[in-house]
Amino acid sequence: xxxxxxxxxxxxxxxxxxxxxxxxxxxxxxxxxxxxxxxxxxxxxxxxxxxxxxxxxxxxxxxxxxxxxxxxxxxxxxxxxxxxxxxxxxxxxxxxxxxxxxxxxxxxxxxxxxxxxxxxxxxxxxxxxxxxxxxxxxxxxxxxxxxxxxxxxxxxxxxxxxxxxxxxxxxxxxxxxxxxxxxxxxxxxxxxxxxxxxxxxxxxxxxxxxxxxxxxxxxxxxxxxxxxxxxxxxxxxxxxxxxxxxxxxxxxxxxxxxxxxxxxxxxxxxxxxxxxxxxxxxxxxxxxxxxxxxxxxxxxxxxxxxxxxxxxxxxxxxxxxxxxxxxxxxxxxxxxxxxxxxxxxxxxxxxxxxxxxxxxxxxxxxxxxxxxxxxxxxxxxxxxxxxxxxxxxxxxxxxxxxxxxxxxxxxxxxxxxxxxxxxxxxxxxxxxxxxxxxxxxxxxxxxxxxxxxxxxxxxxxxxxxxxxxxxxxxxxxxxxxxxxxxxxxxxxxxxxxxxxxx
Amino acid sequence: xxxxxxxxxxxxxxxxxxxxxxxxxxxxxxxxxxxxxxxxxxxxxxxxxxxxxxxxxxxxxxxxxxxxxxxxxxxxxxxxxxxxxxxxxxxxxxxxxxxxxxxxxxxxxxxxxxxxxxxxxxxxxxxxxxxxxxxxxxxxxxxxxxxxxxxxxxxxxxxxxxxxxxxxxxxxxxxxxxxxxxxxxxxxxxxxxxxxxxxxxxxxxxxxxxxxxxxxxxxxxxxxxxxxxxxxxxxxxxxxxxxxxxxxxxxxxxxxxxxxxxxxxxxxxxxxxxxxxxxxxxxxxxxxxxxxxxxxxxxxxxxxxxxxxxxxxxxxxxxxxxxxxxxxxxxxxxxxxxxxxxxxx
Numbered sequence: 057x058x059x060x061x062x063x064x065x066x067x068x069x070x071x072x073x074x075x076x077x078x079x080x081x082x083x084x085x086x087x088x089x090x091x092x093x094x095x096x097x098x099x100x101x102x103x104x105x106x107x108x109x110x111x112x113x114x115x116x117x118x119x120x121x122x123x124x125x126x127x128x129x130x131x132x133x134x135x136x137x138x139x140x141x142x143x144x145x146x147x148x149x150x151x152x153x154x155x156x157x158x159x160x161x162x163x164x165x166x167x168x169x170x171x172x173x174x175x176x177x178x179x180x181x182x183x184x185x186x187x188x189x190x191x192x193x194x195x196x197x198x199x200x201x202x203x204x205x206x207x208x209x210x211x212x213x214x215x216x217x218x219x220x221x222x223x224x225x226x227x228x229x230x231x232x233x234x235x236x237x238x239x240x241x242x243x244x245x246x247x248x249x250x251x252x253x254x255x256x257x258x259x260x261x262x263x264x265x266x267x268x269x270x271x272x273x274x275x276x277x278x279x280x281x282x283x284x285x286x287x288x289x290x291x292x293x294x295x296x297x298x299x300x301x302x303x304x305x306x307x308x309x310x311x312x313x314x315x316x317x318x319x320x321x322x323x324x325x326x327x328x329x330x331x332x333x334x335x336x337x338x339x340x341x342x343x344x345x346x347x348x349x350x351x352x353x354x355x356x357x358x359x360x361x362x363x364x365x366x367x368x369x370x371x372x373x374x375x376x377x378x379x380x381x382x383x384x385x386x387x388x389x390x391x392x393x394x395x396x397x398x399x400x401x402x403x404x405x406x407x408x409x410x411x412x413x414x415x416x417x418x419x420x421x422x423x424x425x426x427x428x429x430x431x432x433x434x435x436x437x438x439x440x441x442x443x444x445x446x447x448x449x450x451x452x453x454x455x456x457x458x459x460x461x462x463x464x465x466x467x468x469x470x471x472x473x474x475x476x477x478x479x480x481x482x483x484x485x486x487x488x489x490x491x492x493x494x495x496x497x498x499x500x501x502x503x504x505x506x507x508x509x510x511x512x513x514x515x516x517x518x519x520x521x522x523x524x525x526x527x528x529x530x531x532x533x534x535x536x537x538x539x540x541x542x543x544x545x546x547x548x549x550x551x552x553x554x555x556x557x558x
Numbered sequence: 559x560x561x562x563x564x565x566x567x568x569x570x571x572x573x574x575x576x577x578x579x580x581x582x583x584x585x586x587x588x589x590x591x592x593x594x595x596x597x598x599x600x601x602x603x604x605x606x607x608x609x610x611x612x613x614x615x616x617x618x619x620x621x622x623x624x625x626x627x628x629x630x631x632x633x634x635x636x637x638x639x640x641x642x643x644x645x646x647x648x649x650x651x652x653x654x655x656x657x658x659x660x661x662x663x664x665x666x667x668x669x670x671x672x673x674x675x676x677x678x679x680x681x682x683x684x685x686x687x688x689x690x691x692x693x694x695x696x697x698x699x700x701x702x703x704x705x706x707x708x709x710x711x712x713x714x715x716x717x718x719x720x721x722x723x724x725x726x727x728x729x730x731x732x733x734x735x736x737x738x739x740x741x742x743x744x745x746x747x748x749x750x751x752x753x754x755x756x757x758x759x760x761x762x763x764x765x766x767x768x769x770x771x772x773x774x775x776x777x778x779x780x781x782x783x784x785x786x787x788x789x790x791x792x793x794x795x796x797x798x799x800x801x802x803x804x805x806x807x808x809x810x811x812x813x814x815x816x817x818x819x820x821x822x823x824x825x826x827x828x829x830x831x832x833x834x835x836x837x838x839x840x841x842x843x844x845x846x847x848x849x850x851x852x853x854x855x856x857x858x859x860x861x862x863x864x865x866x867x868x869x870x871x872x873x874x875x876x877x878x879x880x881x882x883x884x885x886x887x888x889x890x891x892x893x894x895x896x897x898x899x900x901x902x903x
Contacts, residue, residue: 067898073569153563228569299898312899384561389568397560410568418570422629425675427575429841430792433848438898443846444890461897469567476575477675483565 061287064307066300068437069292070470072390073228074267075416079350080231084239084358087344088373093135093161093364095121096148099404100195101202102128109159113140118170118341121159124190130203131193135343135362138163149367149386149400151393158401161364172339177250183209185254192341193404194332198222198296198325199387201405204332207322208254217320218306219257221248221329223264223271224289224296227388230408232346233326235358237264237271241278244326247333248284255322260284261305262326267291293390294468298323300437312464327407347402351385351411352378361402367409368398380413389416390469424477432471432481438464442471446481449488454495457488465489575674579634581790585781586641586836592777593645596703596770599717600649604656605641611660612640619669635674639663642682642836646829646876647689648700650736653722655696659685679883680843683876690876702737702762703770737762740771741828741872744819753816758823775831782835795844796834798855799862800825806863818867830862833875843883850886850893857882 098104105122115121115134122132138161146158177185190205210216221244225233237244252260262279264272266288276286289295289304299310301323308319316323327345334340343363347370350356354375361370367384371377385392387408398409410416432442440461448457462485471481594601616636620627643659663685671677690697712720716727738746740762747757757763764772785791807821824830829837838844838858845854858878865874896902 303898309899311901312897314899382562383564383568385566385568387566389566391566392568393566394563394568395561396563412568417568418572421570421574422626424575424629424633425673427578427635427675427842428844428846429578430846430848430851431789433846433895434789439895440897441847441890441894460894461900464897464899467566472567472570474571476571476573476578478570478574480565482567486565 061285062307063287063289063304065290065292066295066303066437067439068435068470069294069300070435070473071291072293072473074291075229075350076231076234076267079229079348079356079358080234082355082357084235084346084360085373087359087361087365087370089136089163089165089167089362090365090369091163092141093138093163093362094146094366094401095132095135095159095161095364096146096401096403097122097132097157097159098148099132099193099201099363100130101200102126102130104157105129105132107143107157107159109140109143111140111142114138115140115161116168116170118172118343120191120193120341121161124203128203128206130195130205131191131341132159133193133341133343134159134161135364136161136163137166137168147397147400149395149403149406153396158364174339175336177253177336182254185250189332189335192331192335194328194335194342195404196325197327197331197345197404197407199391199405199407201403204324204328207317207324208251210255210317216255216257216317216322218259218261218322219248219252219255220301220305220316220321220323221260221262221326222296222298222301222323223262223268223275223326224301225268226265226291226293226296227390227392227408228293229350229410230348230388231350232348232358232407234268234271236330236346237268237326238274240330241271241274243333243337244275244329245278245282245284246337247329247331249282250332250336251324251329252284257322262286263289263295263301263305265289265291265295293470294437294466297437297466297468299466312461342404345402345404345406347406348408349374349411350408351416352381352413353411354378363403364401366399366401367395367406370402370409371398371411377411378413380415381411382414383412383417385410385412390473391467421478423479426477426479429476431474431476435470435474437468437470438466440465442481445488446479446484449484452491454488454492458492462488462492575633575635578790579638581785581788582638582836583634583641585785585790586645586778588780589774589778589832590641590645592774593649596773597649597701598711599714600651600701600712600721601645603717603721604644604647604649604651607653607656608640608644608647608660609637611657612636612664615661615664616669619665619673623669623673625673630674633674636664636668639668639681639685643685645832646682646686648697650699650701650717650720652696652724655689655693658692659689661685662688675842677842678886680837680840680879682840683837683879686876687880690871698738698742699736700739739828739872740769741866745866745872748817754819755816758819771828772826775826778832778835782831785835785839791835791839792841792851794848794851795839795855798852798857799834799838799859800830800855802856802859803830803863804859806860810863810867824863824866828866828873829875833858833862833879837875837879838882843879843886845886845889845893847890847893848895850889853889853893854882854886857885 103125106125107122109121117137119134120131121134124131141162142160145155148156186205186208194204196202223233223237262275272288294300302316302321303309310316311318331342344360346358347361348358349370353371359370384395384398386395426443428443436442444460445457465485467482469482620630640660663681667679667681667684668677719725743762744757786793804821807824810818811820845851861878862874
């Protein structure tokens with residue numbers, strides 16, 4: 057047992073600023089019911105949900121309004137009762153800044169629920185249970201938004217070695233998981249039990265950074281009497297990154313281009329486990345989440361917000377902005393992205409809204425040349441050579457960047473954080489990745505075109521031979537004149553036109 | 559409300575290139591103090607002259623290349639180059655020697671290759687080698703360390719007279735003040751067939767290595783260790799270099815202690831310590847991978863021994879560093895760390 061308690065530190069990482077106390081001192085508040093909710097149909101990784109409602113429809117709280125489309129997708133539900141005002145493209149919180157399809161609901165203020173029925177998960181078939189979770193819209197709430205039902209399916213392979221619950225919350229400023237663990241540990245453990253029931257792991261570990269003693273205590277108490285183990289881990293960013301956490305707790309390295317499940321580990325966020333608990337024990341689909349609202353707002357704290365609530369409404373509930381807010385960040389300051397506007401809705405991935413003024417941000421400093429000091433190498437948790445990647449990305453030598461394992465980069469931002477030349481390193485890696493993806497797409501397109509061209513040439517050749525064969529068969533019977541070539545050519549060109557249309 | 563959008567991370571560490579460079583300058587102070595004590599005002603005159611010329615040359619080159627002048631002067635890299643070179647020059651070097659050396663370093667080795675971050679060769683060492691090859695006589699005229707006996711030392715004014723007017727003070731005979739460096743002595747006398755022990759009994763040697771020199775070396779060691787402690791320099795490079803030098807020196811010493819000086823003498827002589835902590839650790843021209851830095855350092859250490867023992871110069875730090883500078887990109891290529899999650903082996 058003692059051997060299991062060992063931690064296996066990952067290379068690199070940082071002690072960053074913390075700023076947790078601003079928002080973790082007060083209990084989670086229920087979000088005020090907004091008059092209008094904008095619910096994006098894509099709040100997860102995978103295919104966008106298919107809308108099930110039309111403008112004018114009356115919906116109940118918890119009613120499915122978007123259906124999972126395909127295996128990797130998740131359902132979307134009405135966060136409150138009301139009338140569908142529109143199904144249209146609206147601004148959503150996404151790094152691209154592009155709008156996406158949303159269901160806009162005017163709330164009727166009555167909060168009338170659908171019929172909620174708890175699920176006796178012990179007596180359900182695993183695939184049925186997964187389907188219930190899928191239809192309840194459960195996705196990873198740590199930020200990535202990957203459909204949980206997919207991760208809860210080991211597709212008939214062996215039982216899982218280790219199930220990890222991620223309560224690390226290593227990003228500065230964010231405290232939503234901290235508060236959730238302090239206040240609703242029993243619910244989290246109840247959800248964890250369902251996950252363990254589906255995955256049948258040998259060990260269940262709960263990783264929590266040491267700077268959250270209250271959360272560690274609450275979770276340990278809730279785990280009493282089970283064989284789930286709470287593991288305090290050093291406060292070192294990015295310990296909450298999946299691959300780093302798996303290494304830290306189990307010593308196993310997730311292979312490049314692989315998933316933790318490849319080494320017998322599956323990992324979920326604590327908030328995801330809590331959402332599973334709401335489905336199974338209360339029959340409630342995922343329609344809300346805890347969001348940290350912090351930084352330059354008058355009363356920072358955590359709000360359990362209905363999905364679709366505008367960020368502006370949450371800021372309002374926290375007393376509004378203080379002076380000098382320059383940047384609005386969704387997520388933490390290390391990996392979060394800056395929003396153009398606060399008129400975007402809370403999604404399943406929205407764990408934190410950070411209103412940052414100059415005091416929270418590092419003043420913009422002139423970028424100096426790379427002096428190859430390798431401070432970035434020392435902190436890289438993926439064991440990359442960030443300065444070499446930068447060199448190649450900048451020179452557009454994408455093949456060399458890939459030789460240096462560009463795609464192992466998790467964009468944690470440690471390298472940019474320590475760079476004495478203030479080079480926006482992560483930005484270069486994103487740029488290089490995007491360029492490579494674009495090139496791959498081009499290549500695929502070209503390959504497809506080549507294949508189609510090849511197929512067409514072969515088909516024309518085949519048709520020509522068939523025709524000639526037919527003619528040869530007929531020729532002895534008919535007049536000994538050679539056939540006129542024009543029809544053949546005519547048919548050929550028709551084919552070309554139709555091919556282009558296709 | 560609308561906001562600025564910038565990509566993550568949104569917080570950064572404050573330390574900049576300038577701070578890293580200035581830390582190198584602070585770390586040199588104990589060594590410079592010891593050098594000044596033993597070799598007189600000339601060291602400080604060299605430093606001031608080199609700094610002035612370096613800043614002027616840096617400004618001119620930045621202007622010529624259309625780069626922001628104040629921003630780059632603020633990074634202090636030109637001053638670091640100037641100090642590294644100045645400390646390596648003889649304390650009574652004629653003024654033009656320093657000027658030529660600094661110009662070679664800043665103009666030729668640094669800016670003609672693209673400025674800070676782009677130069678493949680250590681600028682200070684390029685400057686040093688240009689001087690060593692072009693003006694061997696001036697470069698080997700070192701002062702005898704006068705120790706605590708200030709009556710035997712030149713005054714500040716006399717020092718300036720020698721350096722800028724070539725006017726030797728009448729109260730000193732020239733050969734009473736100048737002499738060969740300990741490594742020079744070792745080299746010459748070994749050539750005459752003397753044993754290492756006989757040679758080390760001569761007054762030019764102190765407890766471990768050269769009298770006076772060993773104190774300067776200790777000063778640079780203290781500063782160097784502080785650089786490692788503050789992480790302004792990577793421990794792997796000095797560890798590799800001193801380790802490499804120690805290993806090869808031990809091998810020869812064990813084989814024939816009569817003809818080869820002991821490893822501690824080599825570590826404590828010439829520019830070994832200074833080079834290990836201050837010259838070889840220049841990140842721009844060194845290897846950038848963790849394993850590579852050990853190899854890079856070891857290469858320098860071994861080359862230093864080979865040049866000292868079998869080459870044409872008494873000390874070989876400058877040449878060794880430049881030779882390993884050439885090898886750095888190749889070393890980097892073959893010493894990439896194993897990426898997280900990649901198969902071992």
